[in-house]
Amino acid sequence: MSAVDQQLEDIQATIESEVPPDISVTEVKYEGPELVVYTRDPKKFARNGDLIRRLASQLRKRITVRPDPAVLTRPDTAREQIMDVIPDDAGVTDLDFHEDTGEVVIEASKPGMVIGRHGSTLRDITQESGWTPEVLRTPPLESATVSNVRNFLKQERDERRDILERVGRQIHREEMSDDEWVRITTLGCCREVGRAAFLLSTPETRILIDTGDKPGSDEVPYLQVPEALGAGAATIDAVVLTHAHLDHSALIPLLFKYGYDGPIYTTEPTRDLMGLLTLDYLDVASKEGRTPPYGSEMVREAIKHTIPLEYGDVTDIAPDVKLTLHNAGHILGSAVSHFHIGDGLYNVAFSGDIHYDDTRLFNGAVNDFPRVETLVLESTYGGRNDYQTDQEDAEKQLIDVINETYERGGKILIPAFAVGRSQEIMLVLEKAMREGKIPEMPVHLDGMILEATAIHTTYPEYLRDDLRDQIFHEDANPFLADAFNQIDGGEDERMDVAEDEQSIILSTSGMVTGGPIMSWLEHIGPDPKSTMVFVGYQAQGTLGRRIQNGWDEIPISNDGGRADRLTLKVDVETVDGFSGHADRQGLMDFVETMNPRPEKVLCVHGDERSTQELSSALYHEYNIRTFAPKNLETFRLI
Amino acid sequence: MSAVDQQLEDIQATIESEVPPDISVTEVKYEGPELVVYTRDPKKFARNGDLIRRLASQLRKRITVRPDPAVLTRPDTAREQIMDVIPDDAGVTDLDFHEDTGEVVIEASKPGMVIGRHGSTLRDITQESGWTPEVLRTPPLESATVSNVRNFLKQERDERRDILERVGRQIHREEMSDDEWVRITTLGCCREVGRAAFLLSTPETRILIDTGDKPGSDEVPYLQVPEALGAGAATIDAVVLTHAHLDHSALIPLLFKYGYDGPIYTTEPTRDLMGLLTLDYLDVASKEGRTPPYGSEMVREAIKHTIPLEYGDVTDIAPDVKLTLHNAGHILGSAVSHFHIGDGLYNVAFSGDIHYDDTRLFNGAVNDFPRVETLVLESTYGGRNDYQTDQEDAEKQLIDVINETYERGGKILIPAFAVGRSQEIMLVLEKAMREGKIPEMPVHLDGMILEATAIHTTYPEYLRDDLRDQIFHEDANPFLADAFNQIDGGEDERMDVAEDEQSIILSTSGMVTGGPIMSWLEHIGPDPKSTMVFVGYQAQGTLGRRIQNGWDEIPISNDGGRADRLTLKVDVETVDGFSGHADRQGLMDFVETMNPRPEKVLCVHGDERSTQELSSALYHEYNIRTFAPKNLETFRLI
Numbered sequence A, B: 001m002s003a004v005d006q007q008l009e010d011i012q013a014t015i016e017s018e019v020p021p022d023i024s025v026t027e028v029k030y031e032g033p034e035l036v037v038y039t040r041d042p043k044k045f046a047r048n049g050d051l052i053r054r055l056a057s058q059l060r061k062r063i064t065v066r067p068d069p070a071v072l073t074r075p076d077t078a079r080e081q082i083m084d085v086i087p088d089d090a091g092v093t094d095l096d097f098h099e100d101t102g103e104v105v106i107e108a109s110k111p112g113m114v115i116g117r118h119g120s121t122l123r124d125i126t127q128e129s130g131w132t133p134e135v136l137r138t139p140p141l142e143s144a145t146v147s148n149v150r151n152f153l154k155q156e157r158d159e160r161r162d163i164l165e166r167v168g169r170q171i172h173r174e175e176m177s178d179d180e181w182v183r184i185t186t187l188g189c190c191r192e193v194g195r196a197a198f199l200l201s202t203p204e205t206r207i208l209i210d211t212g213d214k215p216g217s218d219e220v221p222y223l224q225v226p227e228a229l230g231a232g233a234a235t236i237d238a239v240v241l242t243h244a245h246l247d248h249s250a251l252i253p254l255l256f257k258y259g260y261d262g263p264i265y266t267t268e269p270t271r272d273l274m275g276l277l278t279l280d281y282l283d284v285a286s287k288e289g290r291t292p293p294y295g296s297e298m299v300r301e302a303i304k305h306t307i308p309l310e311y312g313d314v315t316d317i318a319p320d321v322k323l324t325l326h327n328a329g330h331i332l333g334s335a336v337s338h339f340h341i342g343d344g345l346y347n348v349a350f351s352g353d354i355h356y357d358d359t360r361l362f363n364g365a366v367n368d369f370p371r372v373e374t375l376v377l378e379s380t381y382g383g384r385n386d387y388q389t390d391q392e393d394a395e396k397q398l399i400d401v402i403n404e405t406y407e408r409g410g411k412i413l414i415p416a417f418a419v420g421r422s423q424e425i426m427l428v429l430e431k432a433m434r435e436g437k438i439p440e441m442p443v444h445l446d447g448m449i450l451e452a453t454a455i456h457t458t459y460p461e462y463l464r465d466d467l468r469d470q471i472f473h474e475d476a477n478p479f480l481a482d483a484f485n486q487i488d489g490g491e492d493e494r495m496d497v498a499e500d501e502q503s504i505i506l507s508t509s510g511m512v513t514g515g516p517i518m519s520w521l522e523h524i525g526p527d528p529k530s531t532m533v534f535v536g537y538q539a540q541g542t543l544g545r546r547i548q549n550g551w552d553e554i555p556i557s558n559d560g561g562r563a564d565r566l567t568l569k570v571d572v573e574t575v576d577g578f579s580g581h582a583d584r585q586g587l588m589d590f591v592e593t594m595n596p597r598p599e600k601v602l603c604v605h606g607d608e609r610s611t612q613e614l615s616s617a618l619y620h621e622y623n624i625r626t627f628a629p630k631n632l633e634t635f636r637l638i
């Protein structure tokens, strides 16, 4: 008998000795980090409200109870019983019964009403029907991404359970080594922005954190060196994804092409956004005539292998590693990833990308942990002078620009990233319009903005407290405001909008490197009354940066495919302060107020100057041992 | 056709266009770093004295010319022709003909006379016989190790040629990567003394430098991590061995058990000493009831895969790496290993263990290089106060101790390491006796000392200039002095010596941890008139250290196997200054006078204090970027 089977047998014996004699335990198994307990008496289990919690704390495991398939009520009977329990206001849109595991997936507009106080309604559902409920939110804004991911996971449910069981057995395998050490290897993203990829390793376990591309470059992380995948993709135990931006996620699907077959730990919104962004990444590549490094089936593999975690859940991901994700304030689902290694041996936090202060969209990044000895910190704006306008001033500037443009009869064109910055600007515009600070006018959304917004509204728990409450309690979802109009009529609709009444246009791509913004440039660019407002970082070499710098002759390709030139007469303005990244002050504050202060900080995700200046400042201000690593280095932490 | 075959075909065409039309070229192939040219006209080739040199410089390769087997003179005819060419004084002891390669191995007491001025006699041999000569020195002192190694290599000549051809093709393979980086990974020997093992890697090539054990501990280098052998032993291109001490060499044979099948680059004496010391290491392990990590057949594998290099030879060992070994002054054959990477990209030197000043036995370590950006430096005596008595004072002290002991009628017992320290002391004693500074008396050698001495006399080129000249020209080999007597009569002879006239006894082990010294302790230990003199470092935890610290009750096991106690009455003295390691001053001098000064120094092979204090001193004195790495780290150099 394998060590894991022996362990499961012992656990089953413990559970049997703890539960009342009239409750049977037919099987226990691991599925990912969870322990699944099958019983012929699911209703009795549910009636003993405290039983599961008691077992979980005794076994120090997350526990799910499921009915033995032999005792299942028939779905049509169960459906009635369940609908009787759930209040009508919950807005149930779908019930999906899985007879192999006794689970019923309930999709509802108000999932909170399906759950009930402290899960009381869920327990009622099991008491009445014997089925184990799982709850999903019906997106308030229809999202193709969310529904594709959900349909795909439903269809692949059997294989997914196999994956989870295999991963579960891996997590709970016996520890083999007496050695104690913790190391970080840098595979990219050092003294540069892009191709994030780090390896956290112990004698037992190897964890890959992020695998991104490098925007504006074909450089990829050093995945082929022996300490990464050189020794075989199977030597990686787990992949952790901090957030969905392509410089962190673009090459995650590639890992599966290279033979990786293990779990990806990330938040549920990051999973969906990763699906959206990597598919778009493949699309852009093939439109630009490049060969994408992997096909869309690898994106599906990545989604199938994702084990979503909620902020704050402490999760076993290896015999000697517990992972906890915390809000990073950067984009939807972005996570500071905290690793607890050994039994109190060492703690490492990877910041991913962070925003320290609250924004309209998100709470500021969490920097409070039970313990952290080493912090791996992004340094995008870590340079000596990298201070940004604060949010309030930035909003005032944006409002002024809009009003001035409006008064002279022009339109406002805002290039914006689909994920994060667009939603932030939408919130600013909705509020300003509602409060009368800018005139009421249509706000057109072009490109993937509305789809990204729909994903945001699917996961209000990941948004800033008061925004979440707005969506939950007051039913006043600002993203559903009447002013917002999705451009879904293509070039015709754009032409109409351009000739129509005054309006605001938010369009991708954020750095004017392609996408519908190119078309808007042609429509709005020649109009001296209109204004083009940059609200995000424009990288070196992009058309956005050139326009920002005063270029007014723009190459465009006309319908015949011949190159042509467009003369810009539009007013060009820049409003900074809407960045998703902490500025120099925010990074310093993040470390200063961090609890506890780390002993070591590795400054990454910034150019050479930013990482070195931040590293030096943190050392001199807080007397922390700091490093500005290069790619391909390995640091021994303990 | 493979890239290497294409390359060889091109080279053959070049050679054919360079040599006179009456000289044929039947084949060219690689054997290790050398290019071997087969010809049907070996005599004509030899007559064109400058031809080979010209080809070598044009092709930038080391070239060996061999007769096509089809045109070989018969060995018995060739033997007469060869013996006619070689002067009688050369003292030829063996001729060994290899018909498959047309090589004749000539062993002679005076190999210089077989070679002739600038190789003129060698060329005469080929002109007369058509055979390609290879010359070996007949050991002046018979050495079982040297003759075993030579016999073994003779017997395995065919397989060895296969290995060399395979290695040669590997070295000259096409470069695959456009990337440029150089890294050092520490697998052991950091903040500790022992288990030396470093990995030098580029996008093309991975080179392992040393693989030692840790004396007094069962800790081994971290060979199993992915960046070492985790990705497969075959991912290592080459092993370089700095010197034969077990803390650098003990686990080299183990690499072959793990599947390594590539070359070991080191000096010829290091190869032989490695054979001696690793076989003894296995012997000691089994005597102490431990399971040796490998068998003696792995030692033979290591010897078979060794490609010996001479000091100063610049050798291609990979498409992008050239290796040059330089005298390190530490023990016979010890080498500072210099790596030139890329075409002028970067240079790294590994000091191995060094002695900076000249000793009686060796010239001081070489620290003059065309270029060096990074130095990996031993730090055994790198601590702030690690200054040693200078050699002259040390010799005076030793002479005083001997004279005092002699005057009171006692004997002198010196525990000493077989390799290095013993020969140094032998030279001091021989000179003192010859110059009348100490009385004439027998010097008994016990343990492996004489065998190690015999290996030294086989390679006088590796000894200090004047000692080498003594052995070469004056025929006044000090190691052959009459006073030296090998103890080969076992316990009976020891008893006789103990009861006999006054004498000096040099015996292993150097730290009194076993071997014949244990028996000498019983014979000499109880005699208050005699003196025990420590001339080498006594590690923590060894019996030698305890005696040095004043213990006078020693546990011994008597014949019946029962434990017994021995009371020491012998006078105990310590004379330092005979160390094979540079002291703090020597290490600082090595770096100060180094040409050029390196940009970075990694301080290794010393305890935590020594490496940090040396690192800090080098930084403050010479403004060099210094590091005291931990094990399992990777440094990016470029």
Ligand SMILES: [Zn+2]
Pocket (backbone or CB within 6 Å): A097, A098, A099, A157
């Ligand atoms: Zn199903």
Ligand SMILES: [Zn+2]
Pocket (backbone or CB within 6 Å): A243, A245, A330, A353
């Ligand atoms: Zn990001």
Ligand SMILES: [Zn+2]
Pocket (backbone or CB within 6 Å): A194, A245, A247, A248, A353, A605
């Ligand atoms: Zn990023």
Ligand SMILES: [Zn+2]
Pocket (backbone or CB within 6 Å): B243, B245, B330, B353
């Ligand atoms: Zn040594």
Ligand SMILES: [Zn+2]
Pocket (backbone or CB within 6 Å): B194, B245, B247, B248, B353, B605
């Ligand atoms: Zn050593």
